[in-house]
Amino acid sequence: MEKTLGLHILADLYGVDFEKIDHVEDVKALLEGAVKYANLSKLSSHFHQFNPHGATGVILLEESHISIHTWPEHGYAAIDVYTCGGKEKTFKAMEYIIKTLKPKRIDEKIAERGVVPVNPEGVNIEKMQLAQV
């Protein structure tokens, strides 16, 4: 028996309005909004304004992280939503970001992160129980 620890969505958003992704305060509000909308648990958030254009930032979560890097001169934003503990929250956070930025085109990839035994000791519990019968 195995389980997957996390789900990671990588989204490249093209054709985003310059003004929506140029300033760090807007980019921060975007990610903070996504965390609230998806009911994720924020540990801390960190953002930086580039000159002349664009911003970068991450929110560390109990469930992993959300990050953004923007190139407003290209109308481009790179978004990562990587969460453990429920796929629904991952998709909800990305849904919020896409609805807010309204990109003309999205290139999205999904990666399952961390496939591990259900029992971390690696012991097959089902077989053990069977042996006792």
Place this chain on the structure above:
Amino acid sequence: MEKTLGLHILADLYGVDFEKIDHVEDVKALLEGAVKYANLSKLSSHFHQFNPHGATGVILLEESHISIHTWPEHGYAAIDVYTCGGKEKTFKAMEYIIKTLKPKRIDEKIAERGVVPVNPEGVNIEKMQLAQV
């Protein structure tokens, strides 16, 4: 003419020694070491200790970010190295992390992030020059 803005390596490391990824100070030293080894430019770094086990953290870079999330009870660490401006640094940073953690198995994915026109205005410079001849 197009160019790719960034290269993103997602690495799931399995079979990592518990002690190497349990404490936030070790995890922080690992990522700080990778940034120095690859000659990347740190903006800021942020880490968090989980209880009873594991840590999470990110270093924001001029070139994007490096992140880590660990589950020492599974011998598992999720690493992201995402940089723009030169593929060599991306691979060097990941090389440092893998050499330090010595995982028994690696599941690695590589994503090119952000394919944009060389000229952000979308004007074909070659054609313009040709027209002037």
